[in-house]
Amino acid sequence: MRTVHVQKDSPLLVKTYQLFAQSVQNGDMLSKKMSFEKFQDTFFPERKGITAVNLLEEEGRAFAFGCLDESIQKTFITMVIVKEEERGRGLGRWILNELEQELIARGKRHRLEISFFNPITLSWVIPWRRGAEHPNMPGVDVGSGAYLFLKNCGYRDFSMQNSYYTALNTYHYPKAMEDKKNELAHAGFKLDLYDERIHTGMEEMLRRFGNPMWEREILGEPSRQKGGRPILVPLYEKRVCGFTGPLDVEKNGRGYFAGIGIDPDFRGKGLAKVLFCELCQTLKKEGASYMTLFTGENNPARNIYEDAGFSIVRTWADMRKED
Numbered sequence: 001m002r003t004v005h006v007q008k009d010s011p012l013l014v015k016t017y018q019l020f021a022q023s024v025q026n027g028d029m030l031s032k033k034m035s036f037e038k039f040q041d042t043f044f045p046e047r048k049g050i051t052a053v054n055l056l057e058e059e060g061r062a063f064a065f066g067c068l069d070e071s072i073q074k075t076f077i078t079m080v081i082v083k084e085e086e087r088g089r090g091l092g093r094w095i096l097n098e099l100e101q102e103l104i105a106r107g108k109r110h111r112l113e114i115s116f117f118n119p120i121t122l123s124w125v126i127p128w129r130r131g132a133e134h135p136n137m138p139g140v141d142v143g144s145g146a147y148l149f150l151k152n153c154g155y156r157d158f159s160m161q162n163s164y165y166t167a168l169n170t171y172h173y174p175k176a177m178e179d180k181k182n183e184l185a186h187a188g189f190k191l192d193l194y195d196e197r198i199h200t201g202m203e204e205m206l207r208r209f210g211n212p213m214w215e216r217e218i219l220g221e222p223s224r225q226k227g228g229r230p231i232l233v234p235l236y237e238k239r240v241c242g243f244t245g246p247l248d249v250e251k252n253g254r255g256y257f258a259g260i261g262i263d264p265d266f267r268g269k270g271l272a273k274v275l276f277c278e279l280c281q282t283l284k285k286e287g288a289s290y291m292t293l294f295t296g297e298n299n300p301a302r303n304i305y306e307d308a309g310f311s312i313v314r315t316w317a318d319m320r321k322e323d
Contacts, residue, residue: 008044015060030124064099115318134292139316155319160297164310255288
């Protein structure tokens, strides 16, 4: 057997796409269907610091894809697919090993990872929720055959992620959260849309969180006066005590969610739970029909989402292999 490298403009990419499309059609994975052009752009991103490696078995029976992200010094396995009629013959293990060796040789790193840090993001369809999808698979679906396959190839769990869903078209504030909101109002807190001309402390708070993604997302958002998306914040007097947003409704009806954070000086008061419920209510008013998100199995933030009425719809394993 021999592998061939598939490039973005290679005729062999059609074979790779056909394997992917058939696997999705068969229900082997939850990935959303995508056009050939979308597949091409997704698996060969033109982004600085990212090197994609796509290997195809010469007869088109299997392919494996991975990438290196130099910005965070990590090496990722993204996908391994074998034709259904060719499974059970060692093709999957063989082509995965070929990919691993090439990624290690290129990146000079011996740790391989499957996690939500992967810059190649794949949208997936929420089972039994018509039309609902989430923009990123945060690991390996523990209900899939891929999970056991990777375990048997030496990959080990290092974290579990839960994906959550709720319908927004019927969403209402839970009674306990309404009561908490009134209690916070009596204590001097209010919820409002962030206005950089009036409110203080946003940048300092975000720096304290130490989350570069939040800094880019929130601080990089233009002001509402310049057409930026609104950011929902709890306030004590004029000081920003937390954030969630930006408020946005995606074309598929999903309410956008970048994250939620509360300034350490104001934690323990129930602000996060009330702020999140306010986000859901506001997105509903803006026309969102549902929301999805994910968080770690052991992340206390899961209590925020569960108290707001969200349900777990999938569990994912973040996995690593040390060569």
